[in-house]
Amino acid sequence: MSTKRLSRKPTRIIKAGEIKQYYSMKQAIDAMERAFSSLSSGDSFVPLRNVSRLPSNDLLMLFKPAFVETDKRVAIKFLTQREKSCIMGIPVIQGVVFVIDSETGEILSIMDGEYITALRTGAASGLATRYFAGKDAQTLALFGCGAQGKTQIEAVACERNIKKVLVFDKNSKRAEQFISEMEEKLNLEMIFCKDTSMLAEAEIICTATNSTKPLFRRKEVKKGTHINAIGSFQPHMQELDPLLIKDAKVYVDQAEPCLKESGDFIKAKAEGIIDNNPIVGEIGDFYLKKIPGRESDDEITLFKSVGVAIQDYAVAADIYKFSLEKDFGLEINLFE
Amino acid sequence: MSTKRLSRKPTRIIKAGEIKQYYSMKQAIDAMERAFSSLSSGDSFVPLRNVSRLPSNDLLMLFKPAFVETDKRVAIKFLTQREKSCIMGIPVIQGVVFVIDSETGEILSIMDGEYITALRTGAASGLATRYFAGKDAQTLALFGCGAQGKTQIEAVACERNIKKVLVFDKNSKRAEQFISEMEEKLNLEMIFCKDTSMLAEAEIICTATNSTKPLFRRKEVKKGTHINAIGSFQPHMQELDPLLIKDAKVYVDQAEPCLKESGDFIKAKAEGIIDNNPIVGEIGDFYLKKIPGRESDDEITLFKSVGVAIQDYAVAADIYKFSLEKDFGLEINLFE
Known part of the structure; x- marks a missing residue:
């Protein structure tokens, strides 16, 4: 029993706008480097997530803890879906x-989880771009103009001198709105593409959609391209042509969940185009x-x-x- | 797909002090009546709690959801322990x-969980007192001068015209401090008892300790007494003389967890003094x-x-x- 009397720390409530204002994408990409290396080295602990499903209701509640002992x-992360x-x-x-605080059990902070999700997802693509994309890449193609699309562009633009963004979305109105918002923010040339005829210009491609079938063909991707694919996190979802997975050097955030949960792998394997494990390794x-780039x-x-x-951690x-x-x-001292 | 545009509701952050100031024990006891009746009628949904244990660390994290569809x-409730x-x-x-909000998934409120735990635990004893204690009970005995002890007294005093409280605690300093704080708050005569010689005066007994053996003997309890026992929520813990459980009309909050988790029942059964199920029924x-009082x-x-x-719900x-x-x-609009 310790006899040192401590005063309890207040809980810091942090809004999405404050994160956007004070915390940069560069900081988030550096944090991803620490996250993935601690994951691959075994220094971090990610217990199984807990999912509660309500009866006669379509709400899921997800509870995802992660822990780094040395910190x-x-x-x-607590989500409703x-x-x-x-x-x-x-x-x-x-x-x-x-x-x-893992020693005292104090709840040090409660912060918005929606922007953090977009931020860390973008930052992971930023880190992969740092590691794997061609050094001189200047043209990015983005599929999907949602909240994730924004942070994909920001993250890639942090790591490479991007000059042009080709923007793909099934909803042209949404794409126009997205382009006008992002052009102002990032000072980039952005072009809405109705079809994939210009895709071969891209040196980096980010896919951030809810698609259930491939967004483009293997043959439309030019040599040396780097691709960040963040959609297809469930078995019915698919963004990538199986032939692309077969021909590419494939890196993942974490091997087991990717192979089990992503339709990109599940469908490519079901079609007999890839084998059980087409993955070179984890980014960490x-x-x-441990693996080549x-x-x-x-x-x-x-x-x-x-x-x-x-990543959220x-x-x-x-x-x-x-x-x-x-x-x-x-x-705020919630307990007072 | 609904086309009705809704604006997102802000999250209301509520501190313990605000709950104490604005929300009465009477309101909490009435809420317990709704809680236990919905539990026993099957209108509420309480999924299994999730427990995460960190490696090489003594911290548990508990995640306890509950849902009432009609509401x-x-x-x-999220706890660290x-x-x-x-x-x-x-x-x-x-x-x-x-x-x-179970329809929209919005996080409507985040509030202190420590006082809520003490409040709802007290309120449950208040409800049991409302239902089962002698109408004219004036003397209460309290075992345990922690945070739970306070709300036990408050709740019982809400339901019966209590004039005297006999106070038991192994730590006499703690008991004195407790008495001086509670006398001021509730305007009751409170007497610190060094042993159980006065216990037979009590018409209501509340036990709220971490004891691992019985706090008093069956023969020390007078006829007609009502007991609220809230300690012994783990198998090694025990507050009650097995003979008391054998002789009393036993009600519980929920049957299965009580029989499986409370040392009061587990030890009494192991000694062969009670059978598999000594319970008359659930308070709901x-x-x-469905059952007599x-x-x-x-x-x-x-x-x-x-x-x-x-109850937390x-x-x-x-x-x-x-x-x-x-x-x-x-x-606060966390998402802005």
Whole structure:
């Protein structure tokens, strides 16, 4: 029993706008490097996520903890997800992230989980771009103009000198709105593409859609392209031509969930085009120098991500630390 | 697909002090009546709680959801619990409760979970006292001067005209401090008892300790007494003399967890003093008129509770509703 009396720390409530204002994509990409290397080296602990499904209702509640012992922190992302109902103005997935002191059990921070999800997903693609994309890549193709699309562009533009973005979306109105918002923010040339005829210009491709079939063909992708694919996190979803997976050097965030959950792999395997494990390795293994990266200018590299709780951990723990230094967020003593 | 555009509701952050100030024990006891009747009638849904244990660390994280479909609300209690380390000034169990709209998935409220736990545990004993204690009971005996002890007294005093409280605690300093705080708050005569020689005066007994052996003997309890026992929520814990369980009319919050988790039942059964199921019924079954209550002035009634997530639900959903009416708590748009 310790006799040292501590005063309880307040909980810091941090809004999405504060994260956007104070915490940069560059910081998030660096946090992803720490996250994936700790995942691959076994220093982090990601227990099974818990899913509660309500009876006679389409709401799922997901509870995803992650822990890095050396940091003395736990982060937990809590999400609600509607499976069927679509309500205008209310996102299908909503949530928060907690940061907890693993020694005292104190809830140090509660922050918006929606922007963190987009931020860390973008940052993972940013890290893969840092590692695998051609050094001189200037043209990016983006499929999907949702919240994830924004952070995909931001992250890639952090790592390469992107000059042009080809934008693909089934909904042309949404794409136009997206382009006008992002052009102002990032000062990039953005072109809405009605079909994939210009795709061969792209040196980097990001896919961030809910598609259930391939968005483009293997033959439309030029030599040396790097692809970040973040849609297809469920078995019925698919963004990638199986032939592309077969021909590319494939990296993933975490092998087992990718192979089990992503329709990109499941469908390609069902068609007999790839074998049980077409993966070169996990992105953290590249950081740890256990696997090679790009070895020629001609090869196609592919980073496929379904998302791991350690990514939320890395960003949230970092934002909390940074919020203390820069004093943003609202301190509240919930227990008083 | 609905086309009705809704604006997202802000999250209402509610501190312990605001709950204490605005929400009464009477309201909490009424909420417990709704909670236990919905539990026994099957209208509520309490999924298995999820427990994450960190490696090489003594922290547990518990995630306890509950849902009442007709209310369109979910409540989730999230707790951290240290199993070994004791840190002065920091409670062993800390936590928050969320209230969620089960149709939209919005996180409507985040509130302190520590006071809610004490409040709902007290309120359950208050409800049992309302149902089962002698109408003219004036003397209460309390075992255990922790946070739970306070709400036990408050709740019993809500339901009966209590004039005297006999106070038992192994730590006499703690008991004195407790008495001076509670005398001021409740305007009751409170007497610290060094042994159980005065216990036979009590018409109601509340036990709220971490004891691992019986606190008093069957023969020390007078005829007609009502007992609320809330300690012994784990197999190694015990507050009650097995002979008392054998002789009393036993009610519980929920049968299965009580029989499986409480050492009061497990040890009494192991000693061969009670059989597999000594329980008359669940308190919600009494409300639903499925089982009898007190049938004579002489019988001893016992309410044993280990705690059910629906209790947190009932109080938290009620506090959220009331916070909108009375405008307390802090509104924050986390997602903005």
